[in-house]
Amino acid sequence: MNEIHVAASAPVGTVTGNRGLIVEEPLIFEQGTDTGSGVDLPEPFDVPDRLGDFRRTGPIGLPGLAEPQVVRHYTRLSQKNYSIDAGFYPLGSCTMKYNPRLNEKIARTPGLGDLHPFQPVSTAQGALAVIHTLAGWLMELTGMAGVAMSPAAGAHGELCGVMAIRAAQEAKGNPRKVILVPESAHGTNPATAALCGYSVVAIPATAEGRVDIAALKAKLNDDVAGIMLTNPNTCGLFERDVREIAELVHGAGAFFYMDGANFNAIIGRVKVADLGVDAMHINLHKTFSTPHGGGGPGAGPTVFSEALAKFAPLPFVKKSGETFELVETRAQAGADAQPFGRMKGFHGQFGVMLRALSYAMALGKDGLKQASGDAVLNANYILARLKDTLSAPFEGPCMHEALFDDGFLKDTGVTTLDMAKALIDEGYHPMTMYFPLVVHGALLIEPTETESKQTLDLFIETMQALAAKAKSGDSEFFHAAPRLTPRRRLDETLAARKPVLRWSQKAD
């Protein structure tokens, strides 16, 4: 039995309960029959049955459906989804920028799209050229000495970076024990450090939302293997003391990992090598416009300084004369290289790399510079126009995202969560809520360069109207939201206390 009961949308008075083209869709298991099938399989040959007692006696539990039923089911589910193709998606820290159709066209080129990873390298030279060319772009844009292309996501890239730091410290004779992580860093940073066997020591933020240098100095010692700093940080602020931080860290014999998830705010403008960075991952699925959200593949290539480049993992693409080879073993890598190992099967997320290269080449270096400028301009426009309506905990200007707290909701009976739910009814995906943790009831808005001024103005006016409604005392409006979604507020407590993790047949 499904024990989780949630309020359905407000009734609309239709005979079916459907809302126009938004159809009440049962689970696929509730639709199929045990005997139905969408495939016409031939009768099996008449062969002796050797299964004995192992022969299945009950139904297999898969829904039997015809192909159009399956297509309709998943199409209807997809219609309940929200995406960047459907509208403004200001989810802070996630960089939900538009995914250009050109990327998809390139990715569907048969010579690239139909490749198989087991193909002989001699027949996949074009694909290796793509990986090699993108690697060149990433090193050029960051000014760094090396890059590992295989990490499959941002956090995987962090892992790659910290494993290289550990390998470098071990090569010096002592892996050390501690990774420093400022409070304003991404939540994955401490998780990565812990996974690599380090203990995490937090560095507090100053009142203006940046790393406290005095606290950093106090915590640096011979036990510190490195620091993981998100820059621009999750308050949407550039760590302006970044070079001093790098010098302090290097002075203590430690390495500087910069979380590059927010590289979209500085691409084309800042060469991270100039900041003293030793390793940084780049989220191709954010900065380079490849699709993400909903579990689509990401890619987190990690760039390295001279000091760490030789520890980069296998495999990598090497160009010899006019041919490309895939270096897969330590022996192939050469005497100087000390790869710490391998992070992933094959060579990484090729389809994502292809789309990223398409984006980079379509925009060019000047276009990428304009993209980061427009992203920062859009965020500052939102900050400037909303800071008197909402409450901004830190003085601007900001980078690619604008951070607000819930001070403007004080004594209204409306919370950040209620505000987000009300936004859904207005046709927007809510911003990131309650993150970063350093401010109370955070609302983190990242518009990206995708959006036009018209879109931003409409969103700003919506926020202003909602804030005015909250301040006018109409808290009931917010507590009842969302009204227009296929389901209304979920009972999160019941769902967490009594999770129903799989479907089971209802008793008749």
Add this chain to the structure above:
Amino acid sequence: MAKIYFSEEHEWISVEGGVGTVGITEFAQEQLGDVVFVELPEVGATIDKGDDVAVVESVKAASEVYSPVSGEVVEINEELADAPGLVNQHAEGDGWFYKVDLSDDSELDDLMTRAEYDAFVEGLE
């Protein structure tokens, strides 16, 4: 007669006969919201003052619980496994987390009385 003390990390400890019962305060449960899971230390574990000994997870956040004193864990509240909501209903009673055999009674001197804690919380709001 049990005597109750409070920490700045919003734990309470009620001490009687050298054994302290530890939980989180009414203020802490209010801030956390509906508690959905509590991870407790193991009976027999030796803990130091300030150690993160338990985790309390709500629909909003997961937070660590720091031991207000040093000693040995002698009992844990098994009921929280099936009924984490006890923390919301009776934070300073049935929703207790664990009992600890204190190794150093003088550590209690660093903690706050009810009146001091109430004033401390007032200062946060």
